[in-house]
Amino acid sequence: MATTEEIRADLADIVNEVAGVDADDVQLDKSFVDDLDVDSLSMVEVVVAAEEKFGVTIPDDEVKNLKTVGDAVAYIERAQG
Amino acid sequence: MATINAPAGAAHARILGLGVYRPSRLVPNSEVVDAIDSSDEWIQQRSGIRTRRFASPEETVQMMSVAASRQALERAGITAAQVGCVVVATVSHLLQTPAIAPAIATELGTDHAAAFDISAACAGFCHAVALGSDMVRGGSARHVLVIGVERLSDITDMTDRGTAFIFADGAGAAVIGPSDVPGVGPVVWGSDGEQYDLIRQREDWRDVVGSDQEPGSGVMPHLTMQGNPVFRWASFTMAKVAQQALDAAGVSAEELDVFVPHQANMRIIDAMARSMKLPEHVRIGRDIADQGNTSAASIPLALDRMMLEGDARSGDTALLIAFGAGLAYAAQVVTVP
Numbered sequence: 001m002a003t004t005e006e007i008r009a010d011l012a013d014i015v016n017e018v019a020g021v022d023a024d025d026v027q028l029d030k031s032f033v034d035d036l037d038v039d040s041l042s043m044v045e046v047v048v049a050a051e052e053k054f055g056v057t058i059p060d061d062e063v064k065n066l067k068t069v070g071d072a073v074a075y076i077e078r079a080q081g
Numbered sequence: 082m083a084t085i086n087a088p089a090g091a092a093h094a095r096i097l098g099l100g101v102y103r104p105s106r107l108v109p110n111s112e113v114v115d116a117i118d119s120s121d122e123w124i125q126q127r128s129g130i131r132t133r134r135f136a137s138p139e140e141t142v143q144m145m146s147v148a149a150s151r152q153a154l155e156r157a158g159i160t161a162a163q164v165g166c167v168v169v170a171t172v173s174h175l176l177q178t179p180a181i182a183p184a185i186a187t188e189l190g191t192d193h194a195a196a197f198d199i200s201a202a203c204a205g206f207c208h209a210v211a212l213g214s215d216m217v218r219g220g221s222a223r224h225v226l227v228i229g230v231e232r233l234s235d236i237t238d239m240t241d242r243g244t245a246f247i248f249a250d251g252a253g254a255a256v257i258g259p260s261d262v263p264g265v266g267p268v269v270w271g272s273d274g275e276q277y278d279l280i281r282q283r284e285d286w287r288d289v290v291g292s293d294q295e296p297g298s299g300v301m302p303h304l305t306m307q308g309n310p311v312f313r314w315a316s317f318t319m320a321k322v323a324q325q326a327l328d329a330a331g332v333s334a335e336e337l338d339v340f341v342p343h344q345a346n347m348r349i350i351d352a353m354a355r356s357m358k359l360p361e362h363v364r365i366g367r368d369i370a371d372q373g374n375t376s377a378a379s380i381p382l383a384l385d386r387m388m389l390e391g392d393a394r395s396g397d398t399a400l401l402i403a404f405g406a407g408l409a410y411a412a413q414v415v416t417v418p
Contacts, residue, residue: 041127041348044313060310 002054002080004028007073010053011046015069018045028070036069046072056080088220094213094257095264096418097224098157101385102148102252103372104136110246117242124246129347133249133373135234142174145252146185146230149381153226154189156418157256161190164256165222168212169198170205170377172406173232177286185228195222202280203343203405204270205229205377206253210401211268211411213257224258229377236282238303247346248304249373253381255418266330266414269322273408276314280306280406315345315404316352319412323357323402326412337363338397339387339417343404344369344379364392376405384417393417 002010012026019042025035032038038046043066047058050072056079058066066072109132110121124130136145146169154161167189169182182196201208206229213225233248257265284302291297323342327334340363342350347369354365366383375382380401387393395417402412 039126040309041312041352044309045316045352048313048317060313063309 004073004077007054007076008069011050011069011072011076014046014049014053018042018049026069028068028073030069031067032069032072033067050076054080090218090220091223091259092218093260093263094217095260095262095416096210097159097256097258098153098155098418099381099385099388100149100152100154100156100254101378101382102145102152103382104134104140104145104250106135106137107132108135113239113246116239117245119242119246127348128247129350129367129370130246130373132371134251136232136250140232140250142171142181142230142232143184143188145232145250146181146228146254147188149230149252149254150185150189150226150228153254153256157258159224159256159258162192163224164189164191164194164226166213166216166225167191167194167196167228168209168225169196169228169230170201170209171198171230172200172202172205172376173230173236174198175235182228189226194226201377201405201409201411202407203345203374203376203379204403204407204409204411206380207268207401207403207411207413208270208409210255210257210265210415211270211413213255214265214268217257217259224256226254226256228252228254229379229381231376231378233304233374233376236301236304238305241303241305243308244304244306247374249375251372251375251378251382253378253385255381264416266326266332268411268413269326269329270409270411271322272410276310276408278307279311279314279408280304312346312349312352314408315349317356319402319404319410320353320356322404322410322412323353323400326402326414327400330414332398332400332414334358334360334363336398337400337414339364339366339384339393339399341366341380341384341387341399342402344372344383345374345405377403379403388417
């Protein structure tokens with residue numbers, strides 16, 4: 001079972017690859033839109049890459065609730081059950 | 082029981098010539114930003130679009146189609162009289178019936194060629210290429226003229242932030258005819274009616290007209306699109322379909338010269354290319370920056386531009402993929418004419 005920190009680190013790599021954001025900036029309290037400048041289309045790319053990486057499903061309706069990196073990590077942890 | 086003659090088709094088919102028509106009026110982002118409270122920067126960041134072209138009243142669906150077709154016929158070295166069938170892919174010919182294809186076929190001077198429209202939205206051109214190729218090989222027509230044409234400016238809500246900056250006008254045509262070697266690979270196509278509402282005409286015509294008791298809006302129906310789910314489907318599901326088309330043709334990514342996806346949005350093109358992990362040498366059509374999203378016309382417009390600029394050469398192997406409302410999609414590998 002991956003730890004919160006492992007998921008955050010993997011997610012940071014994805015955000016880096018998709019949106020060119022420095023992986024060190026991708027911390028739990030950061031907002032995708034306001035702090036990291038990840039727009040809604042890039043967010044779709046992050047979500048699809050995360051689904052593949054973590055073996056979870058993140059429906060379109062859920063994506064808008066994932067405002068911070070912490071929201072996304074928590075969702076992935078729950079989805080991995 | 083009588084013996085029925087089987088139709089005699091050609092062994093193989095290929096695209097013999099390509100033609101396009103770009104409307105004369107170039108519309109910069111600055112012209113569309115006010116109505117959607119946006120900016121040139123936002124539009125470019127969101128879509129990669131800098132300019133698009135809108136047709137004038139004289140640049141009708143028929144006029145643009147005929148102009149593109151004449152160029153395609155000339156480049157193919159085929160006369161209009163040799164065309165056995167005209168297939169027009171469009172969603173912006175605004176007569177429910179008849180189709181625009183017979184009018185185009187007659188204005189071009191075909192000899193009563195079969196002519197009909199197909200409705201597959203942005204996926205229309207690749208559907209038409211598949212039909213044309215099959216007709217040539219099946220013996221239904223020796224030469225097929227396929228046209229992708231749109232005047233989306235007529236049905237775009239210029240106050241809709243999701244679509245006003247995207248859609249545009251134009252036409253592209255291709256002549257498909259017999260060939261000694263395969264020039265059009267197997268089509269990989271399909272649909273997904275579960276996502277029927279993602280891109281659609283907002284109002285049913287009956288809602289526009291209404292009744293004596295309940296008058297309708299009287300306002301032209303407009304296109305509407307749910308951007309993010311479309312982006313997800315187009316960028317990732319369609320990347321898999323594109324790969325299937327390569328596999329079906331028996332062509333490896335290494336052997337591919339040119340990739341011409343439907344010019345929906347630069348972000349989709351970029352995400353798709355990333356997802357497909359295309360080799361560096363594959364040149365990618367990016368006509369959308371200047372032309373906007375012209376739906377059924379976008380692939381021939383993009384390929385024509387690549388040919389003019391030297392990014393695609395006669396004999397190159399090109400992967401085409403078109404996708405859009407329906408949802409509908411079609412992809413095939415072709416030899417550049």
